[in-house]
Amino acid sequence: MAVETTDKAFVERLERDYKEIEFRWGCSRFSYQLRNGKKVVFLGPAQPNFALLALHELGHALCGHKDYSTHVQRLKIESEAWERAKTVFSKYQKMADAPEWDEDFVQAEMDTYRDWLHTKSRCKKCGLTRYQTENGEYHCPRCENFCLAY
Numbered sequence: 001m002a003v004e005t006t007d008k009a010f011v012e013r014l015e016r017d018y019k020e021i022e023f024r025w026g027c028s029r030f031s032y033q034l035r036n037g038k039k040v041v042f043l044g045p046a047q048p049n050f051a052l053l054a055l056h057e058l059g060h061a062l063c064g065h066k067d068y069s070t071h072v073q074r075l076k077i078e079s080e081a082w083e084r085a086k087t088v089f090s091k092y093q094k095m096a097d098a099p100e101w102d103e104d105f106v107q108a109e110m111d112t113y114r115d116w117l118h119t120k121s122r123c124k125k126c127g128l129t130r131y132q133t134e135n136g137e138y139h140c141p142r143c144e145n146f147c148l149a150y
C-alpha cells in the first residue's frame with residue numbers, strides 16, 4: 001500500500017515549507033524526536049489520515065516538545081500537538097488538493113491517550129487510580145503504606 005497521492009503531495013509541500021525540520025519517509029511508525037539538535041519527523045507507513053498524522057508530528061516539532069516526566073503531561077503535549085497541527089492545516093485548507101481534516105479521527109486519537117493514561121494509572125493490586133509524582137513514579141494511596149508518622 002502506497003501513501004495516497006493527495007497525502008504525499010501535501011506532506012512534500014510541508015517539507016518544502018518547513019525546511020528547518022527533517023522529514024524521514026518510510027519509518028515503522030509516526031513519531032517526533034530531537035536528534036543532535038535537529039528536529040526530525042518520522043513518517044510511518046501508508047494509512048488513512050497519513051497527512052494528519054504527519055501534521056501532528058510536525059505539531060510536536062513546532063511546539064518544541066522535548067520530554068515529559070509524567071503521563072499527565074504527555075496528555076497535555078498530545079493535545080497541544082493536535083492544536084498546532086490544526087493551525088498549520090488551516091493555512092493549507094484552501095489548496096485545491098488539500099487533504100481533509102477529520103476531527104473524529106483526532107478525537108479518537110485523544111481518547112486513545114486518555115484510555116492509555118487511565119490503564120497506566122490504575123493500581124494492579126486493588127484497581128484504585130494511582131497518583132504520579134514529579135519523577136514519573138506511580139503510587140497507590142491504598143496499597144502503599146506511608147504511615148511513617150505513627
Ligand SMILES: [Zn+2]
Binds near residue numbers: 056060078
Ligand atoms: Zn503525539
Ligand SMILES: [Zn+2]
Binds near residue numbers: 123127
Ligand atoms: Zn492499590
